[in-house]
Structures are given as C-alpha cells and as structure tokens.
Amino acid sequence: MTDAAIADHVPPAPKASAVPKGTAETWSTRLKEKLAEAAPRIGWTLVSVGLFAGIWELLWAVGVADPKLLPPPHVFLGAFADQAKFFNTATRWSIGLNPADGPTPRQALFITVGATMGRVFSGLLIASVLAVTVGVLIRYFHLFEKLTLPTITLLSPVSPIAWLPVAIFIFGIGNAPAIFMVVIALFFHMVLGTVAQIDGVNRNLINVARTMGATKRQIYLRVIVPAILPGLLMVLRLNMFGAWMVVLIAETTGVGYGLGQVIMLARNTFNPSLVFFCIALIGFLGFASDWILRMVQKRILYWVPETTGVLRGL
Structure with a gap:
C-alpha cells in the first residue's frame, strides 16, 4: 500500500471546536467565573445589611436606642x-x-x-x-x-x-x-x-x-x-x-x-x-x-x- 493510500485511511485529527467544552475548562476556571458572577450580588448584599446595621449602631451611639430594650x-x-x-x-x-x-x-x-x-x-x-x-x-x-x-x-x-x-x-x-x-x-x-x-x-x-x-x-x-x-x-x-x-x-x-x-x-x-x-x-x-x-x-x-x-x- 502506498503512502497516499495509507494517508487516505488515516482519520483526520479532531478540530479544536469539536472538543467538548467541559473537557477544555478546568474546575478552577469555572469556580473563578462563578465567583466573578456572584461577587456583585454578594457585595451589594453586604452593603445593604451593613447599612441597616450601621443606622442601628448610630442610633445607639447617639442615645436614641435604649441598649436595654434595643441592643445594637x-x-x-x-x-x-x-x-x-x-x-x-x-x-x-x-x-x-x-x-x-x-x-x-x-x-x-x-x-x-x-x-x-x-x-x-x-x-x-x-x-x-x-x-x-x-x-x-x-x-x-x-x-x-x-x-x-x-x-x-x-x-x-x-x-x-x-x-x-x-x-x-x-x-x-x-x-x-x-x-x-x-x-x-x-x-x-x-x-x-x-x-x-x-x-x-x-x-x-x-x-x-x-x-x-x-x-x-x-x-x-x-x-x-x-x-x-x-x-x-x-x-x-x-x-x-x-x-x-x-x-x-x-x-x-x-x-x-x-x-x-x-x-x-x-x-x-x-x-x-x-x-x-x-x-x-x-x-x-x-x-x-x-x-x-x-x-x-x-x-x-x-x-x-x-x-x-x-x-x-x-
């Protein structure tokens, strides 16, 4: 069998696009993407809760909230x-x-x-x-x-x-x-x-x-x-x-x-x-x-x- 015939029987190499996406991405990459996606929501959640707690602490600091009834x-x-x-x-x-x-x-x-x-x-x-x-x-x-x-x-x-x-x-x-x-x-x-x-x-x-x-x-x-x-x-x-x-x-x-x-x-x-x-x-x-x-x-x-x-x- 000639070299040309052998080449005809060899299957072509898979294209890069044919590789499943899951095998190309690592777990660390996926984790970073998830964290980057969730970071804004987590940040604004902490800001919202922190603002509420800060107002409460301020009311306690100025003496409006009684610490015995409304402890900060x-x-x-x-x-x-x-x-x-x-x-x-x-x-x-x-x-x-x-x-x-x-x-x-x-x-x-x-x-x-x-x-x-x-x-x-x-x-x-x-x-x-x-x-x-x-x-x-x-x-x-x-x-x-x-x-x-x-x-x-x-x-x-x-x-x-x-x-x-x-x-x-x-x-x-x-x-x-x-x-x-x-x-x-x-x-x-x-x-x-x-x-x-x-x-x-x-x-x-x-x-x-x-x-x-x-x-x-x-x-x-x-x-x-x-x-x-x-x-x-x-x-x-x-x-x-x-x-x-x-x-x-x-x-x-x-x-x-x-x-x-x-x-x-x-x-x-x-x-x-x-x-x-x-x-x-x-x-x-x-x-x-x-x-x-x-x-x-x-x-x-x-x-x-x-x-x-x-x-x-x-």
Whole structure:
C-alpha cells in the first residue's frame, strides 16, 4: 500500500471546536467565573445589611436606642457563647434536670436550628405535593372541583393560629403539630395559586396540542404542568417565608426544642439580646433557604431567562 493510500485511511485529527467544552475548562476556571458572577450580588448584599446595621449602631451611639430594650448588633451578635447557652431548651425546661447538662451550647444551637429547618422543609414539601396534586385534580375533574374548591376557598382566609388548638387536639405535642401547622398554613393558598396558574396557561399551547391529537391526560402532563412550573416555584418561594413565620408559633406548643421555644424563653426572661439574636439567625436561615430554592429553580427551569427588573435599562 502506498503512502497516499495509507494517508487516505488515516482519520483526520479532531478540530479544536469539536472538543467538548467541559473537557477544555478546568474546575478552577469555572469556580473563578462563578465567583466573578456572584461577587456583585454578594457585595451589594453586604452593603445593604451593613447599612441597616450601621443606622442601628448610630442610633445607639447617639442615645436614641435604649441598649436595654434595643441592643445594637455588636452586643447581641458579639456574645455568641452567652446566647448559645440558652438554646438547650429541652433540658432547661425538664423537671429535675440540671440546665447545665446535655449538649454543649454550640451543639444545642445546631440541634435547635436543624430541628426548626427540618419542620419548615418537611411541611413545605408535604404542602407543595398535596397542593399541586389537588390543584391539578380540581381543573382535571369537574366533579372534584365542585366538591372541593368552595371548601378550600372558605378555609383559605382562616389564620394559621386558629388551627393551633386543632393541631394539639389531633397530634398532641412534638414535631407532628408543628409540621401540621406549616402544611395547613400553606396548603389552601398554594391550591388556589395552582388553579390560577393553570387558568393562566396560554390557550394557543393547548389548541396546538389538541390539533396534534393529544389526549386530555397528555395535555396536562406535557403542556399544562410544564407551563405552570415557573409560577409554581415562585409561589413555593413566597410560601417558604410563610412557613418560617408559622413554625415559630407552632414551636411554642411544647415541641421540646426549636427557635420558637428559644424566643418564648427570651420573652419570659425579658432578654432582648436573645430575641434579636434569634431574629438575626432566623433572617439568615430564611435568606439561605431562599437562595437554595433559587438555585433549584435555576437548575429545573434552565430554559427560563433570569429576570433582573423590567425598568432597569430605562
């Protein structure tokens, strides 16, 4: 075989553009890009929080804010160890036990935060699954809509606090009533939100699916549910803040430990520093939870462009 024939059988070398992008970039390069993208947001977040804290500190410095009633951030955030020792509520409120026994202050803090976050996300998950399922069934079956939608609309304005005795009657004390309170506070609003999202689906998408011969079940699974996902995830994010509000009330019913128990302890002992420490901690946890949901939303809805404000360019 001649050299020319051998050359004809040799496959051409791959072009540079044919190399996958993931193999060309290193992890360090990707990390730098992510950090460069997130740096402005992180910076402005720190500026915003720092401005609020600075005004608070200024009011304390000039004597407007009473340090006994409104302690500045450097007071209740600086005494971390002194505040963390109050988070051992399960042992502190037990009869015949030494409050110094049990986990260390740092361990008690993580146990308390983990318990509250577990109740929030458990209730949020249960309420989301039930609400989306019921909302889709309401629009799928007309009989089911007539039997359930009036009752859901009737119970939707009821304050979650009104359900607190019901939660205690049914579940007693423990984690169950706290999770039930979160579920009941979110369920009715999320059902109505799901129904509203379904009603707002573009009719052209449904008509095109019908023209192509799609059944009612296929239209709901392939057209309506994907179309309402962006709105549902936004409703989920908004309801997550409601879950944080409700769980603190639910935790005052004797769940053993939780941020609601700590705030109740601070109120009974007139400890403003502990109150504001818990407020700052809850705000941070809520902010972190919202960030996690936004990242999940970005991963799931990869085709939806990120909105940064309609009037920003004006």
